[in-house]
Each structure stands twice: as structure tokens, then as C-alpha cells.
Amino acid sequence: MSGTTRALRSDAERTVRTILEAAERVLSRNPAASMEQIAEAAGVARTTVHRRFASRESLVEAMAEWATRQFAAAVDAARPEQAPPLVALYQVTANVLRVKIDWGFAMSRGPSAGAEVARVHSEVEARCDRLFQQARAAGVLREDVEPEWARRVYYALIHEAAQSRDGEPEALAGRLVDTLLRGVGPGAGLPSTPLAAPSPPAASPTSASPSE
Amino acid sequence: MSGTTRALRSDAERTVRTILEAAERVLSRNPAASMEQIAEAAGVARTTVHRRFASRESLVEAMAEWATRQFAAAVDAARPEQAPPLVALYQVTANVLRVKIDWGFAMSRGPSAGAEVARVHSEVEARCDRLFQQARAAGVLREDVEPEWARRVYYALIHEAAQSRDGEPEALAGRLVDTLLRGVGPGAGLPSTPLAAPSPPAASPTSASPSE
């Protein structure tokens, strides 16, 4: 992807990031916003946006690609394969939430953006299913729920939690996982989920800088 | 609101409904679709659409208003105040799902469309909260979850369930309520929710014709 173009100058690269962030800010509020509004929000001339992104389409795809990298990094950083399912679920949730809060629009477009994006998304999906498998084996997940439905509910809850900006990602994740597993009904027999006040420093995706 | 215009002729009224349904069909797939595409899907000339709806904006608002009426009717038909919370919750869910499946786009626009729409939505929201209050009092809802969060999770699940067109609304509602209350984790102490195979003929909103 874009291998022929040589690296941008430092200031140009900063401009690109500024534009991407502004685009996310603007488009999340109004998906039909014009390039001009995005440029204005970025404090940049409209033509500059067009210099960096050939078309509106390529801008959106670039956003998706950038967000997807953050997404994958967030999942990686949680090391879902190397921890007990419950812990892994919480870690992944917290990390993903952190990304989703800032890149909601770019991530909500689904894998309809590009090939690479689709690949990463389906890969993460597979990992999610695997995690749920382990969770099921460990008795954390009920056996009589279809994995597909479980994943969809999980995604839906993440989407919802990301909307409410109240509270730290860790707290949101705690409430989310609790709701996912126990629902909002009376959890009769179970002890309260040990996710109420977690302290271990979760590997943060924002601190880990990927290829850049 | 548009009280000065006298009633349309029967065929014109049919045209309006046809356009609204086509618009829902088209816009749910592509929110940026043009008026022409909508007209084509409705089997109508573009100018006719413009004759009935002054602007694109008014078309969308009309859709929201129509969908909102169906929505309110669906809630009404379930009589949430006159049944045990659990039953009411199921009935409301099934009825609302039936509407949401067909009017997903028009309903997803939130109450940002018009004053009347906003009023009905907040009214329904209040009813939802009241239902949850009763459910809580009846021991069907846990005490330690914020009502706001519970409602948001409920809405999110409805949104998600409406996306998957697989199965009858009743089945979807059953699974939805089950998930809402018990989550996807092991429900240790509780007997399986009695919502697995419900038979009582739920009052259907589509059979009840509101002001028209």
C-alpha cells in the first residue's frame, strides 16, 4: 500500500494526523459533513486536505485504516490468549473502549472500507470467538447461547458504552463485562463479579506506538 | 402542523405511503441516497415526491413521524402498565421489534427530527423507566444497576436484534429479554426464563390502525 511514495516531511505528517483527527471529530457528529467543514475543523485550507487525500473516499478509508491499526494494537496489548478468559475479556474491553471512544466513526463503518481493514477486522473477530470459546470452556459463558449472538451483544454493548463518555474506560469496561455476563436481572447464586475495582495496570494501546 | 391542508384524495394518500415505505427501504441501505433513487424505488416520478414533500428534510421528518406513531402504537398495544413486569417487558419488546425491523432508519434518527417526535420518544422513555421501576420492585431487575444504563442496554439490544432478520419477532424478543436479564454468563441459581416458548397472542400494533 502506497509503497512508491517516499516519506512525508515531518510537518506534512503532522498535518495528516491533524486532518484525520478533525475528520473523526466532525464526521462523528455529522456523517454528511463537507470536506470544507473538515478542513476548517483542522485549521487547514480545503485544498490541503485534497492534496493529502485524493477523494473523500480515500480520506474515510485512511481514517478506517488508522483506526483499525489502533484497534488491533489495543487487542494485542491485552494479550487475550495469555490470561484467564475473564481477565482477558476485561482487558480487551478496556483497551478497545479507549480506542472506540476516540475513533467511533472510523470504526463504525464496518469492514466496508478496504481489504486490509476487512482482514484485520475479521481476524479480530476470530480472536473474539476464540476467546469466547475459552470462556465457555472455563464455565464463564453459558453453553446455550449461540456464539454469534454473544459476540453481537458484546459488540453492541461496546458501541453503547463508547457513546457515554462518563467515566474512565476501566470503569466502563467493568460495568460492561458485568452486564454482558450477568445481565441486569438478579444474579441469584453468583458472587459479585470481581471486576468492580480492578487495579492491575492494563497494557495501554495508546502508550504502545505502532509503526510510526 | 399542516392543519390547514385538507385531506388528500385516496390515491394520493396511497402514493404518500408508498413513497414513505420506499424511502425507508432505500435509505436504510444507503442514507445518502438521492430523491431520484427513492422515487424510482417507489415507482413514482421524481417530481411527485417533491409535490408531496417540499424538501428532503420534510420527507425524512415525515418518515420519523410515521414511524413514531407506529412505535407509540406498538407500546400502547402491549399495555405495559397492566401486566406483570416480565410479561410486559416481553410484550413491549416483541411489538417494538416488529416496528423497528421495518422502520429502522426512520427510528434511528433519534428525536432530532421534530417536536412531536421528540415528545413521543421522551414519553415512551418515561414509560420504559416506569416499567423498569416496577420490574425492580418485583425483583426482576437488580438493584445495583443504574436505570439509565439498564435502559440504554435495552435499547442497544433492541437495535441489535432488529438488525438480524432471522426469526420471528417473538423469538427475537424471547432471546433478547433473556439476554437482558441473565446476560450470557452462567445463570447459576435461576430457573430458565419462562420466555422460551410463549404462546399468548401478543396484541399486534400492525393490526391496530391509529388515527388514519
Add this chain to the structure above:
DNA sequence: AGAACTTGCAACACGGATGACGCAACTTCG
């Protein structure tokens, strides 16, 4: 300092969507 790069500005071309008319043919309804 000097070459290479980047940006803002102004202007232009272009396409598509929107919205408004008038008119002839058709349908509804009294």
C-alpha cells in the same frame, strides 16, 4: 544559506442533486 517541500489563496471546471413550472393524460369522487 539553499534546495526541496509544504501551505494558503484564488480561480476554474464539473457533475449531481435540488426544487419549481406548465401541460397533457388519467383517476377519483360527487
Add this chain to the structure above:
DNA sequence: CGAAGTTGCGTCATCCGTGTTGCAAGTTCT
């Protein structure tokens, strides 16, 4: 049947967003 209402079609005007280009001024990097 006949008046009123409705629709399709062609046409026109207009606006808005997109995408491009050239040039002068500023910035980065060596």
C-alpha cells in the same frame, strides 16, 4: 357524466460539493 385532483414528463434555474491548477510565501532539513 363532469369537476376537481393527481400524476408523468420535459424543462429550466440554481446551488453545493468535489477536484484541479498555478503561484507566492513560509517551513523543514541538510
